[in-house]
Amino acid sequence: MRLEIVPLTDALVKDWRAIHNRIIPTAPLSRAEVVERAGRNHLTLAYADGVLVGNATVRPPTADGVATVIVRVLPGYRRRGLGGAYLRAELAVAHALGARRIETVVLASNGDGLAFALAHGFVEHDRYVLPGDTVPFVDLHLPS
Template sequence: MTAALEIVVATRDLLEEWRAIHNAIIPSAPLSAAEVAERSARNRLTIAYADDELVGNATVRPPSGPGRVATVIVRILPEHRGRGLGSAYLEAELAQARSAGAVRIETVVLASNQEGLQFALARGFVEHDRYLLEGDTVAFIDLHLQG
């Protein structure tokens, strides 16, 4: 049985928790506190708890452009995977993106995160790009939700 998931918007007091999860799951592209604060001004950053324990974070980049493309990224700490938390979190954040007017939904996965890639593919995301950011050594994979 999946524990109840509590999703909280990462306001100023919670941005460090959000950053710690991001940097644990994406160690090849760590973010500074200033970078996270800047992201929080333009994106919806959330953290999730299950049974009062911090289990993950998410980013929803609001819809933009003529295609009304939103990006939804959910990250679950490895020790909390396989319990349905990621699926519940993703569904909640997809609903947020759709309620903001998203027509197309994309996500991004670090290529070395095979669990995350398999998670996205199993939920209907399809790869459409791979790239390295300047200074990175591990590629990012862009995917979009099919249908």
């Protein structure tokens, strides 16, 4: 399968939001929230042979060089190498923006997402629950 990564446009906000809200149902985003995030982060969609399979967020590096890279692939398209290819492309974006450390965050109930992050070298360093939530988020990083 050929992976194509497309930057978020206004016409694609609905698709990006749908994937986010499906994979992170405990923290759904409104259209306005996605648009706001797109103003400060690098948001993309991934297509495999023309079929929408995932989305990603790259939060630019902070003053201390920490960037966050989050790749989400829909369940029906996992374990085909698409997530790994997507992650490599988004890591390249983070490094091009000057990242010296890469972090990611995964909803603890997303076993596939945690397994993916660990399989790609990420190491857990924190868990937290947002106010009003019951499912923790897991923060991970790539070792230096």
